[in-house]
Structure formats: structure tokens, C-alpha cells
Amino acid sequence: MHSFRFEPAELPPETAAMRAEVREFLNDNLADYPSAMRARSWAGYDAEFSEKMGQAGFLGLTYPKEYGGHGRTAFERYVMLEEMLAAGAPVSAHWIADRQSGPLILNFGTEELKQRIVPAIARGEAFFCIGMSEPDSGSDLASIRTRATRTEGGWLINGTKVWTSGAHLVHYMIALVRTDPEAERKHDGMSQILIDLRNTDGISIRPIKNLAGEEHFNECVFEDAFVPDANLVGVEGEGWSQVMAELAFERSGPERYMSSYQLIFEMLNEVSKDTTAAGATAVGRLVAHLATLRSMSISVAAKLQAGEDPALDGSVVKELGTLFEQSIPVIAHQTLEREPSPDQGDDFGQALAYTTQAAPSFSLRGGTREIIRGIIARGLGLR
Amino acid sequence: MSGDSELRTILGDQVNRLLADRVGKNDLESAEAGAPQDKLWASIEENGLPSVLVPEDRGGVGGGWDEAEVVIRAAGKYYAPVPLVESVLAGWLLSAAGLDMPLSMISIAPVRADEALTIQRDGDGYRVTGTATRVPWGRVVEHIAAFGHCDGEAYVALVPRAAWSVEQEDRNIASEPRDSLRFDGAALAAGALSGAVDPDHLFAFGALARASQIAGALESVLEQTVQYANDRTQFGKPIGKFQAVQQELARMAGEVAAAGAAVEAGSRAADRARQSQGGDAGFELAVAKIRASEAASIVAGITHQAHGAMGFTYEHTLHFATRRLWSWRAEFGSETYWAEGLGRSLAAKGALALWPGLVDRG
Numbered sequence: 001m002h003s004f005r006f007e008p009a010e011l012p013p014e015t016a017a018m019r020a021e022v023r024e025f026l027n028d029n030l031a032d033y034p035s036a037m038r039a040r041s042w043a044g045y046d047a048e049f050s051e052k053m054g055q056a057g058f059l060g061l062t063y064p065k066e067y068g069g070h071g072r073t074a075f076e077r078y079v080m081l082e083e084m085l086a087a088g089a090p091v092s093a094h095w096i097a098d099r100q101s102g103p104l105i106l107n108f109g110t111e112e113l114k115q116r117i118v119p120a121i122a123r124g125e126a127f128f129c130i131g132m133s134e135p136d137s138g139s140d141l142a143s144i145r146t147r148a149t150r151t152e153g154g155w156l157i158n159g160t161k162v163w164t165s166g167a168h169l170v171h172y173m174i175a176l177v178r179t180d181p182e183a184e185r186k187h188d189g190m191s192q193i194l195i196d197l198r199n200t201d202g203i204s205i206r207p208i209k210n211l212a213g214e215e216h217f218n219e220c221v222f223e224d225a226f227v228p229d230a231n232l233v234g235v236e237g238e239g240w241s242q243v244m245a246e247l248a249f250e251r252s253g254p255e256r257y258m259s260s261y262q263l264i265f266e267m268l269n270e271v272s273k274d275t276t277a278a279g280a281t282a283v284g285r286l287v288a289h290l291a292t293l294r295s296m297s298i299s300v301a302a303k304l305q306a307g308e309d310p311a312l313d314g315s316v317v318k319e320l321g322t323l324f325e326q327s328i329p330v331i332a333h334q335t336l337e338r339e340p341s342p343d344q345g346d347d348f349g350q351a352l353a354y355t356t357q358a359a360p361s362f363s364l365r366g367g368t369r370e371i372i373r374g375i376i377a378r379g380l381g382l383r
Numbered sequence: 384m385s386g387d388s389e390l391r392t393i394l395g396d397q398v399n400r401l402l403a404d405r406v407g408k409n410d411l412e413s414a415e416a417g418a419p420q421d422k423l424w425a426s427i428e429e430n431g432l433p434s435v436l437v438p439e440d441r442g443g444v445g446g447g448w449d450e451a452e453v454v455i456r457a458a459g460k461y462y463a464p465v466p467l468v469e470s471v472l473a474g475w476l477l478s479a480a481g482l483d484m485p486l487s488m489i490s491i492a493p494v495r496a497d498e499a500l501t502i503q504r505d506g507d508g509y510r511v512t513g514t515a516t517r518v519p520w521g522r523v524v525e526h527i528a529a530f531g532h533c534d535g536e537a538y539v540a541l542v543p544r545a546a547w548s549v550e551q552e553d554r555n556i557a558s559e560p561r562d563s564l565r566f567d568g569a570a571l572a573a574g575a576l577s578g579a580v581d582p583d584h585l586f587a588f589g590a591l592a593r594a595s596q597i598a599g600a601l602e603s604v605l606e607q608t609v610q611y612a613n614d615r616t617q618f619g620k621p622i623g624k625f626q627a628v629q630q631e632l633a634r635m636a637g638e639v640a641a642a643g644a645a646v647e648a649g650s651r652a653a654d655r656a657r658q659s660q661g662g663d664a665g666f667e668l669a670v671a672k673i674r675a676s677e678a679a680s681i682v683a684g685i686t687h688q689a690h691g692a693m694g695f696t697y698e699h700t701l702h703f704a705t706r707r708l709w710s711w712r713a714e715f716g717s718e719t720y721w722a723e724g725l726g727r728s729l730a731a732k733g734a735l736a737l738w739p740g741l742v743d744r745g
Contacts, residue, residue: 001606001609004605004636004639004640004643005640005643006640006643006644006647007386007387007647008386008644008647008648008651009386019742082742086738261738264737265734265737265738266734268729268730268733268734268737269733269734271726271729271730272730272731272733272734275726275727275730275731277723279726279730280722280723280724280725280726280727280729280730281719281722281723281726282722282726283726283729283730284669284673284721284722284723284724284725284726284727284729285673285677285718285722285726287670287725287726287729287737287741288645288669288670288673288674288718288721288722288725289674290741291645291648291666291667291670291741291744292641292644292645292648292670292674293641294741295644295645295648296640296641296644299644316636316637316640319633319634319637320637320638320640320641323637370626370630372633373629373630373633373634374626374629374630374633376633376636376637377629377630377632377633379636380605380609380629380632380633380636381609381613382609382612382613382623382624382628382629382632383624383629
């Protein structure tokens with residue numbers, strides 16, 4: 001059985017300078033950003049802000065310098081991320097690119113692809129979305145049907161991807177596609193392929209309104225969309241194992257427990273003005289959870305930095321983090337006698353309205369709660 | 384990756400081996416029935432475990448809270464039916480006041496946030512008066528490290544058994560003694576001004592200790608539950624093969640991991656505070672008790688569900704863990720007590736101080 005110990009790790013001293021830099025940057029670029037927008041956390045989209053982050057050197061922090069990165073540590077990146085999230089900065093434009101597409105290309109891409117794409121990610125000029133889910137393939141990812149068929153000089157893509165956050169805005173998708181329909185096992189015969197969404201014929205992208213009426217995710221239909229050979233990411237047929245590695249790295253970061261931070265902030269603001277026992281207890285409890293998740297997440301960052309495999313620990317952080325994030329709007333509702341008010345409300349009312357509606361997605365994105373618990377159960381030796 | 388001190392590793396091996404070896408079902412049952420556990424205590428003492436927080440120049444192990452945590456967690460994991468944890472706390476309290484720790488079972492008093500004892504100087508000696516309720520192992524121990532006040536000064540005194548009477552024997556729901564003791568003001572030789580420790584500290588470190596015990600018991604519960612789920616067959620397969628059971632056990636593993644992480648963070652913060660002048664681990668200690676107490680309730684519920692009716696019997700050993708979890712989550716302040724205190728201090732500083740305050744802590 002896995003040990004499930006999260007050994008405390010301290011952020012090394014060089015992270016203090018990074019923290020100061022990020023705060024200065026936020027002070028210069030985000031001082032007047034309204035609370036209701038901050039509540040959007042890493043779903044807030046602002047290409048200009050992302051470009052500024054790139055110019056300031058905050059993107060591609062851990063990438064090698066030869067590809068436009070900054071060669072910094074996992075801890076420095078962790079600190080940059082948590083400061084951005086605590087401020088509710090609009091980071092969604094570059095989020096996927098910086099977090100997983102860049103590292104994926106660096107790990108598996110050809111030299112040509114690395115040279116062409118990675119520096120643009122680090123500059124905050126190349127944004128990505130993830131083409132994994134399909135209408136009939138959600139948690140059962142290995143059942144995807146989108147095909148890539150060999151053609152002269154490349155591939156023809158046919159099929160439909162869905163829930164692709166930002167596809168209507170970003171430049172690229174890395175799609176998981178079936179390159180060998182004859183493969184015997186359903187986990188075989190898949191590959192990852194880079195698709196230029198803005199310069200390829202045969203792609204139609206239709207936003208899907210979420211329950212709050214906002215357009216973040218999309219349905220992307222590919223009809224004989226041509227993708228050149230050079231855009232294959234990694235090894236043909238190895239798509240499944242590449243995707244599993246990619247997903248593991250996205251499960252332990254601070255975004256897994258900071259999505260509702262602005263609502264804690266607004267709650268504490270209210271409790272500061274009028275401190276009741278119930279209000280103090282609710283906030284104290286939430287902050288205790290926040291502090292514990294943060295030490296667990298930093299412990300995973302230390303494992304990443306040490307080159308260890310954090311897949312299972314990351315799943316534990318995600319399991320606890322999403323329970324926590326989803327509890328916050330419920331507790332805020334139960335503790336302070338206020339109605340959520342999306343348009344005319346004060347900062348608390350608006351943050352409550354937004355977070356209440358966003359919360360169901362927290363345990364769906366990046367692997368559903370059921371899938372994550374299945375991974376943990378495997379770590380327990382039950383499967 | 385391991386940042387563990389060599390001492391922590393050695394102590395951990397030692398205490399886990401000893402308790403795994405010496406504490407079995409029969410011992411736990413006989414302890415619940417009131418039988419003395421002198422042999423177990425003798426081997427614990429032989430290994431120097433009670434003095435883990437006593438400096439080497441006072442004859443102790445010379446560890447910090449991070450080392451004490453591994454001892455206390457093991458005491459929780461194996462449900463050691465002796466005042467090991469209280470003796471560790473007593474050793475810390477006595478040493479902080481510059482007093483020697485006797486070789487015997489020791490407890491501490493008071494252990495309730497709303498109680499106080501009076502300690503008066505009397506010539507070269509001291510007198511302790513007052514009543515302390517729910518003193519752990521009160522009827523069993525030979526000494527109490529008492530904490531009290533006189534004229535605005537805080538004192539610690541070492542009180543031998545002759546200087547108190549057991550007013551009422553009581554217990555927690557795990558049948559660990561929690562007795563009311565009356566201190567009648569007999570003359571005592573060993574006492575001192577308490578420089579480093581105030582009553583809030585004593586209560587907070589008691590809370591950290593109970594949180595560590597909870598973390599230990601949770602580890603044991605997780606291991607037992609997984610074992611049971613693999614062994615127990617229904618519908619032709621181990622119940623652990625059913626997703627409904629797997630999902631609950633995964634939830635349990637998350638809670639166990641969180642409690643363990645909160646307790647380790649608390650212990651390390653306590654050591655940092657000790658090494659830095661004027662440092663304070665109050666935040667992390669509160670967090671540890673809040674998180675561990677909350678996990679105790681959730682995990683106890685899940686493990687009983689997984690164990691079915693079998694786990695609800697006295698015959699089965701599961702209750703040794705769960706009755707302790709239900710006791711310890713309440714002792715030295717519940718999660719609600721600590722959350723309210725933490726929330727009030729955060730509210731006083733204001734929302735803008737929340738994030739900087741959180742990251743400044745480490």
C-alpha cells in the first residue's frame with residue numbers, strides 16, 4: 001500500500017524573490033481589478049494580461065532557457081502560481097499552454113516542434129486547449145473515436161471533441177486521436193497531435209454555454225482537417241501513456257484548492273466587520289483546510305523537483321482540494337445570511353453567485369471525483 | 384526525498400516496533416478493565432520514550448516536537464494504554480521550567496481551557512491548590528506536572544501522588560481514565576517560575592499531541608479497513624472490489640493523509656518557533672487539531688460502514704481505534720473550539736492580511 005505521507009517541505013529561500021516579483025507585477029497590472037472578476041480565478045481570460053506575464057518572464061518558468069524558458073525550479077513556479085491565484089488574476093489564456101502543453105512538447109515533441117512552439121508559449125503568445133473528451137467519451141477516455149488518417153505529408157482528422165475550454169479563443173489544440181483503428185487493445189493505437197486551430201480548414205468550433213450562461217467550453221468538429229506530419233507529438237501509438245503522464249502533472253497544483261479563494265477572502269471581510277462565533281468558526285475551519293492543502297501541495301512540488309513520481313499524491317490533493325473548493329460556497333451560504341447576487345450585489349454577493357455556479361465543475365475537470373478515487377483505490381491495493 | 388532527522392527515524396523504528404510487539408487485544412481489554420500496565424510502561428521507560436522532549440543535559444532524549452510527534456503518533460496508532468503522551472507533555476513542561484523529570488508515569492493538569500490551579504511559593508517550597516477535572520490517567524500516575532498562577536506569575540510544580548486526592552474517577556469513551564483531582568496545598572519541594580510556557584501553550588500543545596494520536600489511529604484504521612475489504616467476501620468477491628466501497632476508502636485515505644500532513648506541519652512549526660526567539664506556532668497547532676479532529680469523525684464513520692455489523696461488536700478490535708478517535712477529537716479543544724479562535728484572530732487582522740499571513744508561515 002502506498003504510504004500517503006506528505007512529508008513537509010519548506011519553500012527554498014530563492015522563492016522569496018519570486019514572490020516579491022509577482023506581487024510587484026500584480027500591483028502594477030491588476031490593482032483595480034474588481035473582486036467579482038477575481039472570483040473567476042483561473043477561468044478568467046485576458047490575452048493581454050497573459051502576454052504581459054510572458055514579457056515579465058513568468059511563463060515557461062521551468063522550461064530550459066534554450067527554448068525560451070527561464071530554467072527556474074518547481075518551487076519558484078509554485079510560488080508564482082499561488083500568488084496569481086490568490087490575487088484572482090485572469091490566467092486562463094495561457095494556463096493550459098504553460099502548465100501542460102509546453103512540458104508535453106518538451107518531453108515528447110520533435111526538435112522542430114520545440115523550437116517552433118515552446119518559445120511562443122513562454123512569451124505568452126501561444127495559447128492552448130486540450131482535445132481529450134468527446135461526446136461519447138468522458139471518463140472512459142480510451143473509447144475516443146476521433147480519427148487521424150494518413151495522407152500525403154500528414155494526417156486528416158475527423159471527429160468531434162467536446163468540453164474544450166477556450167477552443168474558441170486559443171491558437172492550438174493538442175488532441176488525443178486514434179491513429180490505428182486496428183489496434184487490438186483500446187488503449188493502443190492512439191496518438192497526440194498538435195492542431196493549429198486558427199489556420200486549418202475543416203474545423204468548426206461552437207461554444208457551449210455553461211449553466212451560468214458563460215461561454216468557456218466548446219464543441220470542435222473536425223472534417224478532413226489536414227495536419228502536417230511534423231505536428232505529431234511524441235510517438236505514434238503512445239498517446240495513452242503520454243496523456244496519463246500529462247494528467248498526473250495537472251492534479252497537485254495550487255489551482256486544485258485555490259479556485260474559491262476569493263470567496264474565502266470576501267467571507268473573512270464580512271466576518272471582520274461583524275464577528276460572530278459562527279462566522280469566525282466557519283472561516284477558521286476553511287483556513288485550516290487551506291493551510292493543510294497548501295502544505296500537501298508543496299510536499300508534492302518537492303517530489304516533482306526531486307524527480308519523483310507524484311501521480312498518486314497529486315490525486316489525493318485533487319480529491320481533498322475539490323471537496324474543499326466545493327464546500328466553500330455552501331458554507332458561505334449557510335454562515336452569512338445573504339442572497340447570491342450576480343449583477344448588482346456587493347463583492348461578497350457577487351463572489352458567492354459566481355462560485356456557487358462554478359463549483360460543480362471543480363470535481364469534473366481534470367478527472368472526475370470518481371476517476372480520482374479509483375486511482376487512489378488502486379494505490380490502496382484494492383484494484 | 385527525506386527531511387527526517389536521524390533521531391526521528393531511530394525513535395520511529397524503536398517505538399513502532401515496541402508498541403506493535405507489546406500492545407495486543409488482551410492488553411487493551413485488561414487495561415480497559417483497570418489492570419495496571421506496569422510491564423508495558425517499564426519497557427517504554429527503558430527506551431527513554433517519555434523523555435523525548437527533555438534535553439540531554441537533563442537526562443532526556445533531547446528531541447524536538449518533530450521527534451516527539453513520531454512517538455506520540457505511534458502511541459495513537461497502537462492505542463498504548465498508558466500515559467505515554469501525557470508523560471511526554473509533562474517532560475516538556477518540567478524542562479521548560481528548569482525542573483527535572485522523574486522516572487515514573489506522569490500526567491499534566493489542568494487540561495481544560497476553563498480551569499486553573501493556584502501555585503503559591505511557600506518559603507523554599509510550593510503549594511498547589513484547586514481542582515482539575517478530566518485529568519488523563521489521574522488515578523494511575525505517580526506525579527502530575529501542574530501548571531498554575533500566583534500573583535500574576537505562572538509556575539510549574541511537580542506534584543507527587545500524596546499531594547492530591549482523586550475526587551471522582553471518570554473516563555473517556557475509550558475507557559481511558561479522565562479523573563477529577565483535588566490538590567490540597569501540601570508542601571512541595573520541586574517548583575519553578577515558568578518562563579517559556581503559558582497556559583494557552585499548554586492547552587495548544589496538548590491539542591497537537593491529541594491531533595498526532597488521532598493521525599496515528601487513523602493510519603491504523605486505514606490499514607485495517609483495506610485489509611478487511613480485501614478479506615471479506617460477499618457476492619462472490621472481496622468487498623474491496625466493489626466501486627462503492629473503493630470510493631469510500633479512497634475518501635478515507637485522503638482524510639488520513641490530510642490529518643497526517645497537518646500534524647507534521649504543526650510539529651515542524653513548533654520546532655521552528657522554539658528555535659526562533661519569540662516565534663509562535665499557534666496557527667499551525669490550531670490547524671492540526673482542527674484538521675485531525677474533523678478527519679477523525681469522517682474516517683470513523685467510513686470504517687464502521689465498511690466493517691459492517693462485525694465492526695460494531697466488542698469482540699472486534701475496531702472500537703479500540705474509533706472510541707479513541709471520538710474521545711481525542713474532543714479533548715484539548717474540538718475542531719470548533721480551535722476554528723473559532725483561529726477565525727477570530729484572522730478577523731481581527733482583516734481579509735487583506737490573510738494571504739500574506741498564510742505564506743509567511745512557511
